[in-house]
Amino acid sequence: MPDQEQIWHVDENDKPIGPVGRDDSRKLGLRYRLVRISVEDRQGNILIQKRTATKKTYPNCWDTSAGGNIDYPESYEQAALRELSEEIGIKVAALDEVAYFYAEAVDPDGNKMNRFTKVYRLVVDEQPELTLQPDEVSEARWVPLAELRDIVLGGAITDGLKQTFEHYYSKQ
Known part of the structure; x- marks a missing residue:
């Protein structure tokens, strides 16, 4: 598929192999890179x-504040900054890395998602005005950690939110 978004294909140690089409990576079960971003306010709410x-x-x-595949030839942080801006309209110069993990999953269509994921955090003094990407995000809301835990345990969530909860939020 020549018009596929090109993402990083990596080995079992997260070392770059080269570009691969996003759909091909899932169909073939190749390892790739992903970012997740958690936007949090000083009162402990999570977007x-x-x-x-x-x-x-x-x-x-429901999903993390923002996130997505790392386009070839982006770095993890470049992708995180891009996704944050594209999906919810927040533009910043830097983020704090708070988690890094590898997880394997199967999407609802049976495609393999073998991903190295870095989670970045942005703490804001005040909840910013958001500009949601209409074809990606239908709504956004701020929730305290206890409510997020309930959503993860019983709500309709992405595997990415579940994994981010396991590797980051549950350790708070």
Whole structure:
């Protein structure tokens, strides 16, 4: 598929192999890179977003503040800054890395998602005005950690929010 978004194909140690089409990486079960961003306010609330009904995977599911694949030839942090700006309209110069993990999953269509993920955090003094990307995000809301825990345990969520909860939020 020549028009596929090109992302990083990496080995079992997260070392770059080269570009690969996003759909091909899942169909072939190749390892790739992903970022997740957690936007938090000083009162302990966490911003989560709901994916649109038109998303191919996990439609109408709650997800981290922002996140996505790392486009070739971006770095993890470049991708995190891009996704934060594109999905919810927040522009910053830097983020704090708070977690790094590898996880394997299968999406609802049976495609393999073998991903190295870095989680970045942005702490804001005041909840910023958001500009949601209409084809990606249907709504966003701020929730305290206890409510996020309830959403993760019983709500319609992405595997990425579940993994981020396990590797980052549950350690707070």
